[in-house]
Amino acid sequence: MNSLQSDILMLSIAYALIGALLLLVLVYARLPWPVKAAAVVVTSAFYIVSFVGMRGLLGWASVDRLPASFKLLQTRIVEPHSLEGDPGSIYLWVEALDDGNRPSGVPRAYRIPYSDQLADKTDKAQNEIAAGHPRGGRAADFGNGEGGLLDQARAYIVPSTIIDTSGGDPSTGGGAIAIPQGGEGISFTPLLPPRMPPKDEQQPRP
Numbered sequence: 001m002n003s004l005q006s007d008i009l010m011l012s013i014a015y016a017l018i019g020a021l022l023l024l025v026l027v028y029a030r031l032p033w034p035v036k037a038a039a040v041v042v043t044s045a046f047y048i049v050s051f052v053g054m055r056g057l058l059g060w061a062s063v064d065r066l067p068a069s070f071k072l073l074q075t076r077i078v079e080p081h082s083l084e085g086d087p088g089s090i091y092l093w094v095e096a097l098d099d100g101n102r103p104s105g106v107p108r109a110y111r112i113p114y115s116d117q118l119a120d121k122t123d124k125a126q127n128e129i130a131a132g133h134p135r136g137g138r139a140a141d142f143g144n145g146e147g148g149l150l151d152q153a154r155a156y157i158v159p160s161t162i163i164d165t166s167g168g169d170p171s172t173g174g175g176a177i178a179i180p181q182g183g184e185g186i187s188f189t190p191l192l193p194p195r196m197p198p199k200d201e202q203q204p205r206p
Helices: 003-028 033-057 116-130 149-154
Strands: 069-078 089-096 108-113 135-139 186-190
Touching: 003 033, 069 116, 089 116, 116 135, 116 186
Parallel strands: none
Antiparallel strands: 069 089, 069 135, 089 108, 135 186
16 A cells, blocks of 8 residues: 555545544534534535545645655756746656665655756756666755754765854864755765665585
8 A cells, every 4th residue: 555545545534533523423412403414414515525625636746855765757847937926846756765776666746946956957867867877866854853963964965065164162173064955955866776685695515
């Protein structure tokens, strides 16, 4: 069961629970039967409206964080348009990669705010894909809220994108870290082949 199916299942269960609670309230509430019947009809109608609304959301690019490691499938660059007030976007169709560099098989579309740097990198990566050279990518993860910001960032991005600046606490020698902004946190590289699981060592014959 993929993520979309799980989300739909959870929403269905949530709506069923709400409907059950409504019926329970109506059974014991001292209300006229026409009012109870109207509440049941309205609730049933909202089930249909919500189902149609969810179907309309399918296919829109997600604004969630990119996977830490992914295979780049396709791109689309929408440049800013000052007359229409469109700040621009960059769309990436990707498959998440596991620890063995194997794609998930579930492509997803992501929308990222436009930046000249990311647009340039995306255009170069798309040209490589068109030339028959598969591209992979890595996205920065700027910490988990529990400290270790530098270690978390170094796990996902090229060390050259982390800049130690002067300042910080002079007693500890610590310096501020310039966190990549916009497209600086995303890098595209040649797609590496999947890592095969280690073979069992052959036992010596007696």
